[in-house]
């Protein structure tokens with residue numbers, strides 16, 4: 001890893017990123033763990049941090065971008081404090097998963113895949129979370145909410161605001 | 162080396178171990194269609210178009226990556242193979258715009274040719290989801306249209322392995338996969354040299370030169386404009402390929418005649434200003450050598466190379482010669498010296514250049530290149546664009562009678578013409594530097610020490626008693642290695658020539674496609690042929706250059722020359 005031309009680079013939490021890079025210094029195949037740790041730091045992967053990682057590891061920024069966009073676990077945009085996963089699997093779909101999702105979108109004022117401006121919520125869809133008996137379901141962080149109706153959404157969300 | 166015996170379509174074939182089925186077949190004259198394969202790039206086996214039946218392989222084998230084996234039986238044209246290939250092409254076409262008739266790549270598109278060759282007549286999978294992407298028009302040189310991308314990855318490999326610029330990568334996955342610079346940036350925002358090499362390997366119109374021919378047509382039809390044109394050294398040995406002539410044809414006279422028919426008021430030669438570049442750059446080199454200036458001095462006529470060093474190694478910019486490129490010098494002289502001499506208002510001159518290079522379009526747009534008081538070069542078109550203009554004007558190129566360049570910016574020496582190949586600028590400079598140091602015209606003209614096609618070549622020459630250590634580098638990946646050596650203090654050269662493209666301008670990003678090592682060799686030999694046929698082969702002996710200094714510029718590196726013919730560089734932050 002080279003330190004070339006990175007001395008003057010300045011961005012939020014740079015020292016922590018340096019610490020992560022130092023931890024993996026000289027080891028091979030470490031891009032993904034580095035990116036995971038950097039993401040834990042910010043909750044997402046800010047462009048400046050990725051460019052810095054590229055410069056320091058010598059991995060081209062285009063390649064890093066390729067890796068980050070390949071794995072769904074990485075995020076290029078800030079994430080909400082609460083992650084909502086609305087299930088759109090077959091069972092949920094049959095039992096009104098779509099209208100639950102629409103209610104979520106309406107209540108939050110965002111589309112699936114987006115984050116609210118106040119960074120409170122990120123709304124995502126998933127294919128199946130294995131709780132078909134409770135369909136339609138959604139997960140908020142670690143909590144599973146089942147037998148949903150569009151009417152229940154407002155109250156449930158209030159508990160996370 | 163072990164030789165492998167196999168049969169392809171019943172024909173016995175021998176190939177060295179490690180050869181791919183594809184290479185073995187091509188050597189035996191058997192054609193297998195390919196898309197992601199390119200003879201100059203590392204094979205990747207991505208598109209599956211080259212599938213064949215091969216004994217020993219469970220399903221069909223991708224011929225471009227599947228190695229030959231002893232006793233292997235290969236069939237390239239069975240019903241199963243044809244159906245599989247056709248399916249690949251149909252799937253590609255289903256997700257591809259169907260505007261072939263109006264496409265910039267029409268006639269040169271590999272996808273079009275493959276579909277025609279395979280006889281694809283209808284698409285069975287029509288109606289699925291289609292991708293839609295914005296056009297990347299963010300820079301003066303290249304246009305990217307991702308809807309035309311077939312994900313072959315050739316641009317990625319070219320940019321990474323040959324140019325060392327790593328601009329592109331595959332991103333996302335599955336149906337959403339795209340090829341893109343980081344963060345979806347345009348090439349104008351990414352750290353791209355604009356060398357255009359990616360456009361020479363892209364099989365479709367997903368990466369093409371920015372078409373500026375309409376600007377030229379507009380200027381030509383404007384009665385108030387005086388439209389002049391300069392043609393770069395390497396264009397004359399490549400343009401013929403655009404017009405159905407064999408590679409390596411020297412078409413100088415026909416090219417001049419065609420430009421006159423297109424309506425240019427004066428047809429001039431960049432060879433002339435290449436000689437001028439040698440005057441300034443040669444004297445600059447001697448000045449640095451004798452006065453403890455920054456060494457090694459590195460040539461600056463390749464704008465892809467200049468972009469690269471400005472982007473990636475700005476701390477090394479003092480090594481660059483401050484002499485402008487031949488295009489830049491021509492622009493400054495045309496709107497001053499020529500305008501005065503011909504009694505034309507420079508405001509009415511439209512200065513066009515025909516270049517082998519996409520980065521030249523960006524070079525002409527540099528704010529530094531306005532020393533005439535106007536934009537020195539107004540419009541830059543590539544060899545490919547000139548080919549299209551000549552075709553669209555209905556000119557029967559092969560039948561044209563040869564014509565001569567106009568005076569006073571139309572005469573170049575043999576030294577000027579070899580600027581178009583790797584090693585040529587160095588050789589031209591040495592011819593002049595040696596004579597200047599000796600104070601007389603030495604018998605030595607050719608410097609075979611600097612000729613060749615290796616990416617990095619070096620030599621130590623005795624120039625009239627002084628040891629001069631030189632190096633010649635082409636491709637940006639090789640240039641990067643050289644800069645790393647300079648930074649590490651391991652490069653004790655005095656003078657280095659760098660050209661961004663493989664082979665120099667003859668392999669430029671704006672030259673006709675397809676191109677490979679054999680095509681570049683023919684173009685290069687043609688250029689050396691032009692040099693040998695020249696009566697004057699040293700830049701400082703060009704009578705028009707002598708007159709230019711006498712009547713107008715004064716001395717090389719003098720005040721006027723400094724103002725018009727030298728430039729500055731600055732770090733690019735993208």
Ligand code: SF4
Nearest residue numbers: 320353354356357359
């Ligand atoms: S123009 Fe050159 S540097 Fe830019 S993306 Fe294409 S190959 Fe890479």
Ligand code: SF4
Nearest residue numbers: 310311313314316363
């Ligand atoms: S842009 Fe062209 S070369 Fe690059 S992957 Fe797409 S089709 Fe292939």
Ligand code: FES
Nearest residue numbers: 197206208209225
């Ligand atoms: S040419 Fe062989 S897989 Fe693309």
